[in-house]
Amino acid sequence: MHAKGTELASSLGLPADRSAFLALAAMLGELLALTPQSAMSIRRLVKLNNDDPVAARLAARAIAVGLDPDSDLVGRVIESIADSDNEPQDFEGGSNGLGDHKQESDSGFQGFVDPYLEVQAIHTLSEVLENCAMDAALNGDFASLTSPGPNGGGWVCIPFKVPYNGVDFAGIMRVWYDTGAVRAGRLVADIRSGGQRRLLDVREEAIGRVLRYHADDIKERIAFSEAFSGFGKVITGDLESGDLEELQQSLKVERDA
Numbered sequence: 364m365h366a367k368g369t370e371l372a373s374s375l376g377l378p379a380d381r382s383a384f385l386a387l388a389a390m391l392g393e394l395l396a397l398t399p400q401s402a403m404s405i406r407r408l409v410k411l412n413n414d415d416p417v418a419a420r421l422a423a424r425a426i427a428v429g430l431d432p433d434s435d436l437v438g439r440v441i442e443s444i445a446d447s448d449n450e451p452q453d454f455e456g457g458s459n460g461l462g463d464h465k466q467e468s469d470s471g472f473q474g475f476v477d478p479y480l481e482v483q484a485i486h487t488l489s490e491v492l493e494n495c496a497m498d499a500a501l502n503g504d505f506a507s508l509t510s511p512g513p514n515g516g517g518w519v520c521i522p523f524k525v526p527y528n529g530v531d532f533a534g535i536m537r538v539w540y541d542t543g544a545v546r547a548g549r550l551v552a553d554i555r556s557g558g559q560r561r562l563l564d565v566r567e568e569a570i571g572r573v574l575r576y577h578a579d580d581i582k583e584r585i586a587f588s589e590a591f592s593g594f595g596k597v598i599t600g601d602l603e604s605g606d607l608e609e610l611q612q613s614l615k616v617e618r619d620a
Contacts, residue, residue: 367614375399382409384607385416389423391609394514404432408441416606417444417535417553424520427512440504444522444535444553516541523552532556562605571595577605 368387369379376399377383386405390397405422412418418441422432430436511517519540524533532554539549552563561583564575572595576587584599591597604611 368610371397371614375402377402377406381414382406384610385409385414385419386423388607388610389416389419390426391613392420393423393427393512393518394516395423395427395512401426408432408437412441415441415444417441420518420537420553421508421520424508424518427517428508428510430507436504436507440508440520443504511540511542530556534560560602562602564605564608565595573598575600575605577602 368384371387372379372383375387375397377386383402383406386402386409387397389405390401395401401423405419405426408422409415409419421437421440421444425432425434425437505520505522509517509519516539518537521536521538522534523536524531526532534553534555536550536552539551541548549564549566551565554561554563559579562575562577564577566573566575574591574595575598576584576591577600578584578587579601588597588599
């Protein structure tokens, strides 16, 4: 990806760094036109927030609804997500942009222990997330980011803070909707705990439900695959592959054309 990604970034007047790649992925995720002005605005905000991928996604969301990504509103929303996990955050990848901070985690998904207790925990989690969604709908800042973009689709952004299996998780869920569709088509959760991140991406595709789980702990990815294979097709990868998925897919399509 890096040669084509560098070429694309350079064509927009951007340095070929992680901040620029996050900005481009976020713009593609919003179906925005790749313009130099918007790309530079998003990249600047990402750099100010230590390469936090959520900053890129929220900045692109702001542009999609006609807001200034440098506005106080966007700043407050980003700050609320960054503050949701009390541990210090550093989201910058390795020198090659591939994120070489691989490590095993004590707070990630470790597999099911007791099926009954797991079902109860999932029901409790669902109730908490529903309450988070209602709170977000009543929050003026988050409500301002829910309007559809130029193409009739958009993301509903829902911050959350939930306990699960004895661990406190926080972060933001983004649910894609299309004004012409009957139901939402995709859910992406940026999950944080203990200074670490994971991404869960759930979609309904032609083959059925697909769950994509991104974490830098290989054992954790294996445990997730084994536990959730009955809920749909499971695809796992590292965090970088999730953060930059739209950009990687776009460059792949261009390469294969």
